[in-house]
Amino acid sequence: MRLLEVMFDSMFVDEPISSSYRSGFVAMIGRPNVGKSTLVNYLVGEKVAITSPVAQTTRTRLRAILTTSNAQVVIVDTPGIHKPHHLLGERLVKSARSAIGEVDIVLLLLEACHPPGRGDSFIVQLLKNQTKPVLVALNKSDLVSEAEYLERENSYRNLFGDSVWPIYRCSAFNGEGCQELVRSLVSLLPLGPQLYPPEMVSDQPDKVVIGELIREQILSQTKEEVPHSVAVMIDRIEEITSGNKIKKGKSNTAILATILVERKSQKGILIGKGGAMLKKIGQASRLQIQEMINGPVYLELFVKVVPNWRSKPARLSELGYEVN
Ligand code: GDP
Ligand code: MG
Numbered sequence: 001m002r003l004l005e006v007m008f009d010s011m012f013v014d015e016p017i018s019s020s021y022r023s024g025f026v027a028m029i030g031r032p033n034v035g036k037s038t039l040v041n042y043l044v045g046e047k048v049a050i051t052s053p054v055a056q057t058t059r060t061r062l063r064a065i066l067t068t069s070n071a072q073v074v075i076v077d078t079p080g081i082h083k084p085h086h087l088l089g090e091r092l093v094k095s096a097r098s099a100i101g102e103v104d105i106v107l108l109l110l111e112a113c114h115p116p117g118r119g120d121s122f123i124v125q126l127l128k129n130q131t132k133p134v135l136v137a138l139n140k141s142d143l144v145s146e147a148e149y150l151e152r153e154n155s156y157r158n159l160f161g162d163s164v165w166p167i168y169r170c171s172a173f174n175g176e177g178c179q180e181l182v183r184s185l186v187s188l189l190p191l192g193p194q195l196y197p198p199e200m201v202s203d204q205p206d207k208v209v210i211g212e213l214i215r216e217q218i219l220s221q222t223k224e225e226v227p228h229s230v231a232v233m234i235d236r237i238e239e240i241t242s243g244n245k246i247k248k249g250k251s252n253t254a255i256l257a258t259i260l261v262e263r264k265s266q267k268g269i270l271i272g273k274g275g276a277m278l279k280k281i282g283q284a285s286r287l288q289i290q291e292m293i294n295g296p297v298y299l300e301l302f303v304k305v306v307p308n309w310r311s312k313p314a315r316l317s318e319l320g321y322e323v324n
Helices: 002-012 038-043 087-100 118-127 147-162 177-186 206-222 262-273 273-293 312-318
Strands: 022-029 062-066 071-077 105-109 134-137 168-171 230-242 252-261 299-307
Touching: 022 087, 022 118, 038 062, 038 071, 038 177, 071 177, 071 252, 087 118, 105 118, 105 230, 118 147, 134 147, 134 177, 168 177, 177 273, 206 230, 206 252, 206 273, 252 262, 252 273, 262 273, 262 299, 273 299
Parallel strands: 022 071, 022 105, 105 134, 134 168, 252 299
Antiparallel strands: 062 071, 230 252
């Protein structure tokens, strides 16, 4: 009810909330694994993007919404830019590129714990060839000494050459520098009204977030054994208000999901000995989903082998990996 009221309100204000209110879009760009999703989660104060020590975790483009008293910053978390190896890779890069075209500011995320590499040069070139303002956040500052940090900042400045982009020291892990970063982002946004209800932190439907939470558990429980050839489709989400298993008066959410893999061997790993792995993934995912929807969840997972699903355009589209 409250959400609807707020949406109604914001649909019909044709004046900005105050004459100095700012709103707009920021594209978070960076190599895989630099901490884009972690930073998005830190900034909005909730888990809206999945993170993982395994590179290339984020597949779909997520809008995370940060509402402050004087601004609304919509952060577009893009899949990391890297050299495409197959069709899915190409789509990821295209999607990140097209995100730049749609935003007011580009936030380039780099990591202080590594010197610039070829991936960084690739992204810097891409950003030099466009006209949007660029802010740089040098993330993972918690992992390096002061001297190391300064050395890295210098090497990155050299890499930027004649593009004088401001660099912010930050840590998505402990929040260092995040306030200043947000302040600078806000100052670069155009004047404008609130675009989303203030309590909304993500534009993704529950189905997508739930699928991503399950995928995150698969990646973290199986480590490198089941790499990127895994996708999760949510087949059904149902509210159950009566039934044997349910305590009186408590609603329960039943979720049926299918995990797609490319090879039979991967299916074996996912299911595990006597179903132990799938059970572990299911339990961990269920806890995360319960936290997200604030109530008890019944989760059933199936594993299905679809050879080469990553190279089949129709399959990719069905899973929501579209290029605008
Ligand atoms: P993405 O691929 O750029 O979205 O990267 P993720 O957000 O998934 O993060 C990759 C890994 O780096 C994860 O294991 C995070 O926990 C870790 N990470 C991200 N930001 C920081 C940070 O500021 N400090 C530290 N120590 N680790 C971080
Ligand atoms: Mg990510």
